[in-house]
Amino acid sequence: MSVGKKDISCPPEAPGTPLKDSDIAEKKVTYVEDHPDIRYAWTAGQAISRFLNELKKGKLIATKCNKCRRILFPPRMFCELCYKPIDDWVYVKDTGTVQTFSISYIDPDAKPLEKPVIVAVIAVDGASKNMAFMHVLGEVEPEKVYIGMKVKAVWKPEEEREGSVTDIKYWKPIEG
Amino acid sequence: MRVAVVGVGYSGFNANTPDLNWKEITLEAAARAYDDAGINPRKDVDSIVTCAEDIWEGFAIFDEFVPDQLGGVLKPTCTVCADFLFGIATAYMQIKSELADIAVVEAHSKASDILTFGETIKFAMDPIWLREIGSAHPYYFAALEMSQYINECCITEEQIAEVVVKNKNNALKNSSAPYGSKVTVEDVLNSPMVFDPMRKIEIAPRADGAIVFVLANEDVAKDLTDTPIWVKGVGWWSETSNYDTMSFNAVYAYKAAKMAYKLAGITNPAKEVDIAEVDDRFAFKEFQHLEALQLSKRFETGTLMREGYFAKDGELPVNLSGGSLGIGNLLEATGGQKALEVVLQLRGLAGRRQVEAETGVAQAWRYIPTASGAVAVFGV
Numbered sequence: 238m239s240v241g242k243k244d245i246s247c248p249p250e251a252p253g254t255p256l257k258d259s260d261i262a263e264k265k266v267t268y269v270e271d272h273p274d275i276r277y278a279w280t281a282g283q284a285i286s287r288f289l290n291e292l293k294k295g296k297l298i299a300t301k302c303n304k305c306r307r308i309l310f311p312p313r314m315f316c317e318l319c320y321k322p323i324d325d326w327v328y329v330k331d332t333g334t335v336q337t338f339s340i341s342y343i344d345p346d347a348k349p350l351e352k353p354v355i356v357a358v359i360a361v362d363g364a365s366k367n368m369a370f371m372h373v374l375g376e377v378e379p380e381k382v383y384i385g386m387k388v389k390a391v392w393k394p395e396e397e398r399e400g401s402v403t404d405i406k407y408w409k410p411i412e413g
Numbered sequence: 414m415r416v417a418v419v420g421v422g423y424s425g426f427n428a429n430t431p432d433l434n435w436k437e438i439t440l441e442a443a444a445r446a447y448d449d450a451g452i453n454p455r456k457d458v459d460s461i462v463t464c465a466e467d468i469w470e471g472f473a474i475f476d477e478f479v480p481d482q483l484g485g486v487l488k489p490t491c492t493v494c495a496d497f498l499f500g501i502a503t504a505y506m507q508i509k510s511e512l513a514d515i516a517v518v519e520a521h522s523k524a525s526d527i528l529t530f531g532e533t534i535k536f537a538m539d540p541i542w543l544r545e546i547g548s549a550h551p552y553y554f555a556a557l558e559m560s561q562y563i564n565e566c567c568i569t570e571e572q573i574a575e576v577v578v579k580n581k582n583n584a585l586k587n588s589s590a591p592y593g594s595k596v597t598v599e600d601v602l603n604s605p606m607v608f609d610p611m612r613k614i615e616i617a618p619r620a621d622g623a624i625v626f627v628l629a630n631e632d633v634a635k636d637l638t639d640t641p642i643w644v645k646g647v648g649w650w651s652e653t654s655n656y657d658t659m660s661f662n663a664v665y666a667y668k669a670a671k672m673a674y675k676l677a678g679i680t681n682p683a684k685e686v687d688i689a690e691v692d693d694r695f696a697f698k699e700f701q702h703l704e705a706l707q708l709s710k711r712f713e714t715g716t717l718m719r720e721g722y723f724a725k726d727g728e729l730p731v732n733l734s735g736g737s738l739g740i741g742n743l744l745e746a747t748g749g750q751k752a753l754e755v756v757l758q759l760r761g762l763a764g765r766r767q768v769e770a771e772t773g774v775a776q777a778w779r780y781i782p783t784a785s786g787a788v789a790v791f792g793v
């Protein structure tokens with residue numbers, strides 16, 4: 238791109254020579270590959286264990302702080318703002334409002350997804366502000382999703398639930 | 414302006430903690446530390462330092478997970494990717510530079526969450542130069558160092574066994590030490606050799622736990638407590654990342670100690686230090702570290718060990734807590750456990766293991782495959 242030229246695109250590009258998959262396969266690049274086998278089993282602890290076990294029953298449970306009066310979701314054993322133990326367990330609803338969302342077309346390996354995934358932060362009915370559930374939406378066309386949309390959890394059949402956040406398959410719009 | 418420890422709290426130590434997650438054990442330790450210091454973390458704490466290594470935690474960017482359980486939401490927090498004693502050094506500097514009046518240091522171990530411990534250690538090894546060699550558990554790394562060290566220093570199997578015996582028996586006096594036992598030298602010598610010349614019993618098994626310290630500047634400390642424990646000196650040092658260029662003589666500990674002693678005004682450590690808690694996650698490391706900390710001379714440590722010089726009723730009690738051999742390998746919280754014991758001893762709160770002491774040293778190494786570590790000197 239010569240100096241003084243007016244139609245500079247932004248940002249200016251300097252095309253190089255990209256590596257091809259075949260360059261790597263043919264070992265034209267010197268490298269060493271390793272696939273570490275590192276595994277963990279995280280103890281869920283007091284609060285999240287109860288939460289996961291309630292998921293098996295198709296219920297969402299939270300905890301309550303009587304000082305700041307917040308309903309803490311997902312549940313924790315202490316209020317991080319008041320720095321005191323929680324006071325009670327309370328169920329919240331499996332309905333909520335889309336607080337924000339993204340229609341995502343690319344997988345973690347940067348490959349195109351067959352169908353876009355609609356990731357959403359759902360403000361759960363009954364939980365306090367900023368106590369939301371990040372999950373995915375289903376049974377809805379991407380272009381129909383909007384912030385403020387009311388949604389409801391679609392659960393896996395009870396016998397397939399295993400105490401995981403994926404016991405909810407997705408959240409779908411509530412008609413009307 | 415001096416820096417003091419005004420509160421300590423801990424949770425554990427246990428071989429396993431199936432009922433609590435790492436946040437919950439940290440909360441337990443922190444709540445105790447704040448109660449001990451008589452402060453409200455939401456109002457009084459200016460800075461929080463957590464010591465954590467992502468690979469031990471199992472998730473990246475651990476910094477983000479620091480605030481909640483420490484009362485640090487909307488406060489300055491940072492993570493030091495190293496042992497607890499490096500965190501003490503960081504908090505010490507923050508207070509000395511007047512960035513904070515009260516700073517908190519935390520480290521924890523949820524080692525029981527790691528399913529593939531050997532593979533996780535291997536992840537710290539150079540992927541091209543070291544990681545591919547052989548299929549043995551990387552504990553061999555410590556055995557390689559031990560082999561060279563005991564050869565150079567003429568240390569016998571019996572002398573190494575004495576460390577295991579002392580620390581595991583000390584641990585019986587510590588209700589927070591899960592690996593205490595009434596083991597004898599004979600028991601050790603009859604136990605299986607797993608990384609010749611290293612026996613299984615010489616390797617600290619893993620443990621869970623959390624430690625929280627509240628540090629404050631001199632004025633605040635004097636308001637908060639009648640028994641401040643002063644952080645007299647801190648030091649940290651690294652050698653090199655490759656086993657083939659390391660000294661295998663704990664130079665990292667020697668240099669870190671020199672740095673800490675200089676700040677503390679200690680010129681003759683063997684005379685001026687009353688108690689020491691040193692990293693003994695492999696029994697021979699206690700020898701190496703005692704020499705590096707200038708608490709004992711090369712070629713003399715074995716004899717002193719045999720004579721009970723480092724025993725509870727000896728001249729210079731070492732690892733009164735039971736050490737890592739008695740308490741377990743607490744990963745980055747190892748130095749926290751060591752500092753905790755020193756502080757409890759200096760405050761006279763060590764129960765059945767209490768000795769007379771005014772100056773104590775805590776030292777931790779960054780474990781295999783490293784040649785790095787930190788030292789802190791505490792005093793009344």
Ligand SMILES: [Zn+2]
Pocket residue numbers: 302303304305306307316317318319320
């Ligand atoms: Zn609250």
